[in-house]
Amino acid sequence: MKSAQIQKLRIFLDRLESDYQHIEFLSSDPLEFVHRYSNPWDQEAVALLSSVLAYGNVKQIRKSIDEALKRMAQISDSPKDFIRRLSEARFEKKATQVFEGYVYRFHSGEDILQLFQLIRQSWSQYGSLGDHFLSLLQPEDPHIESALIGLIAEWRDWTRPSVSKYFFHLLPSPQDGSCCKRGCLFLRWMGRKDQLDLGLWSGPSPYLKSKNRLRPNQLIMPLDTHTGRISQYMGFTSRKSLNWKAALEVTETLKKIDPVDPTRYDFALARLGILNICQRSYRKEICHQCQLQPGCQFAQKSSPGLLPSILFSH
Numbered sequence: 001m002k003s004a005q006i007q008k009l010r011i012f013l014d015r016l017e018s019d020y021q022h023i024e025f026l027s028s029d030p031l032e033f034v035h036r037y038s039n040p041w042d043q044e045a046v047a048l049l050s051s052v053l054a055y056g057n058v059k060q061i062r063k064s065i066d067e068a069l070k071r072m073a074q075i076s077d078s079p080k081d082f083i084r085r086l087s088e089a090r091f092e093k094k095a096t097q098v099f100e101g102y103v104y105r106f107h108s109g110e111d112i113l114q115l116f117q118l119i120r121q122s123w124s125q126y127g128s129l130g131d132h133f134l135s136l137l138q139p140e141d142p143h144i145e146s147a148l149i150g151l152i153a154e155w156r157d158w159t160r161p162s163v164s165k166y167f168f169h170l171l172p173s174p175q176d177g178s179c180c181k182r183g184c185l186f187l188r189w190m191g192r193k194d195q196l197d198l199g200l201w202s203g204p205s206p207y208l209k210s211k212n213r214l215r216p217n218q219l220i221m222p223l224d225t226h227t228g229r230i231s232q233y234m235g236f237t238s239r240k241s242l243n244w245k246a247a248l249e250v251t252e253t254l255k256k257i258d259p260v261d262p263t264r265y266d267f268a269l270a271r272l273g274i275l276n277i278c279q280r281s282y283r284k285e286i287c288h289q290c291q292l293q294p295g296c297q298f299a300q301k302s303s304p305g306l307l308p309s310i311l312f313s314h
Contacts, residue, residue: 009234016265016268016272020267021194023196026196028058028274030061033065033066034050039080041079042079043198047189047190048115049115051186051189052170052186053104056105060105068102071099074098075094075098083119096109096113107167110163111164111167114160114167130201131208131209133190134147134212136150145220145248149173179243179247184221187220188266191219192216192219192261216262217259217260220251223250224242231269
């Protein structure tokens with residue numbers, strides 16, 4: 001990619017970020033629930049819950065997260081209190097009763113409680129989820145792949161044999177070839193700091209024991225149907241399948257624009273799809289107002305001659 005192309009693309013993306021990287025759009029994102037809490041253990045627990053449930057319809061995602069938090073609040077003062085007390089047999093029995101009948105798509109309350117048990121075990125052994133992940137991340141690692149593989153592998157080893165066959169859908173690994181959108185999303189929230197992302201693991205924090213930190217330039221772009229499709233339209237990846245290799249390819253393209261913080265545009269790009277601004281067909285009244293229109297290959301192909309052709313080579 002030539003420097004002129006990089007500069008043009010940065011201008012388009014900066015415009016998009018300026019329009020959508022705002023607190024007012026949190027209501028369209030599961031990150032909203034994390035902002036309800038100030039305690040870091042509450043935040044990282046709610047962040048993991050919110051991210052693993054972030055698949056499907058936005059309205060249903062929000063409903064499922066909100067319902068889980070309300071059920072927890074029935075017998076505890078906070079998410080961290082609920083999770084820590086799962087080590088008590090009597091409280092675990094109450095928790096099982098509280099989550100009876102909870103269903104989100106093909107996941108049950110038992111799956112959510114198993115997730116909470118993994119969080120509790122990470123806290124017990126490492127002190128926090130942050131310390132657990134950072135124990136697996138090396139400062140020289142170019143990105144989070146090996147640490148994410150290690151974390152998921154340990155959690156899978158800790159999982160009870162009676163876990164449902166659908167549970168591991170909540171915790172995919174890069175080794176499976178998955179783009180691991182939800183894991184990358186969780187790590188984006190933890191690894192970069194601005195008015196939206198918390199950056200709990202990216203800087204000095206009294207709640208972390210580890211001296212290691214997660215750098216924003218180690219993050220991988222969370223690819224879902226929205227950001228994946230838009231990344232294909234923009235030429236960030238040439239891959240048709242939105243797998244782990246595609247996520248790496250998109251991230252490498254974005255590193256040419258911002259080597260320090262390549263996932264900074266994720267929230268804004270996702271709004272185009274979540275808010276139904278970027279649709280699956282060329283709409284002149286919509287596309288001609290889009291900040292990414294000058295660099296969008298989809299728009300160029302759909303309306304040839306109207307847009308400058310800015311094709312990005314890897």
